[in-house]
Amino acid sequence: MTTPHQQQGIQSVEIGMRVLAALEEGGGPMPLSKIAAGSGLLPGKTHRYLVSLLRSGFVTQEMDTGLYNLGPAARRLGVEALRRVDEVGTASRHASVLRDRTGHTVYLALWTDAGPSLVRQDHGWYPLPIVVRIGSILPIVDSSIGRAFLAHLPEPLTAPILAAQQRRKETSQLPPEHLAEVLDEVRRTGLATATGSVIAGLNVISAPVFGPDGHIEVVIGVAMPARFDDDRDVRSIRADLLTTARAISAELGCPARD
Incomplete structure (x- = not known):
């Protein structure tokens, strides 16, 4: 029996995936030269693949800088892959019920290699100052969702991503003792709160699911x-x-917690 690696494939598709992987690993908008280096291709060949990926919506190009980034089709694909995780399906059923009971918008988020990512949004009856897009990466320190993850994930997993967000000024850099107090409160109460720290006029309360x-x-x-x-x-x-x-x-099988 042949394995997937032994089966005949389409080389151009595999090369296109290398270009997308280079963009994903770059963590943000990238110039052609860096994408070529990351995918192991010559710049001219990389450009031809980028043109096709632009046409299909998997890549976008910024008009002012010429830098390339992952496009809406890539975002939809990634979000759909996350949605198919059983945990999200189970949580989604409860999220819609919670929205109906409270009347407020309910979010679901997963931890990814880039940080907390929004994977579901059940819109409530009350207009919000801004609609956060599905697939958005949230600031780890400033968002209640980020704080919930930060309080319960191992530090070796979160520290590199937190440091990267802070270098890019995407999240705050609190004094260690202040951050420790915030996270202790999250663990003690089971809830994380952010009042206007990400979006003015928007308060979000979040809770971890185990x-x-x-x-x-x-x-x-x-x-x-x-x-x-x-x-x-x-x-x-x-x-x-x-x-x-x-x-x-x-429902996910978590043992009873204190």
Whole structure:
């Protein structure tokens, strides 16, 4: 029986995948020369593949700088791959119910090689200051979703990505003792909160969802316009979110947590 590596393939497709992989590993907009170096191709050949990838929507090119980046088709493909993870399917059912109960927009996010990525958004009844795109990478320190992941993932996994975001000024660089206090509070309460730190006028409360091994799998968040600041309403939403996160964790097989 032949293995996938032994079967005959289409070389041009494999080369195109190398170009896309070079773009993905670059972590942001890249010039032709760096894409060529990353894919092991000559610049002229790399350019021809980029033209085809541009036409298909897998790559975009910035008009002002000429730099290349992953396009909407690549984003949709990546998000769909993440959606098909069982954890997301299970959490999605609960997310829509939570949206219906609270009336507010509900987010789901997974941890990726670039940081926390939004994979689902159930729109609520209340308009938000801005719509966050599916596939967006969120700031680790400033977003409640990022804080939930940061509080529960191993530091060797998060530290390089956090450092990269801070170098690019995509997230804040809090004093270590302040960040430790924030993360301790997340672990103690089971919830992370961000009030207008990413988008002015938008408050988000998030909770971690754990899998059968007790490790964090997904983060679920509720987004509210800042005008919803009544203490009773916020307490009710926090309690509902925490109950939902625990229900998803239980359905995924997570052992009971204190």
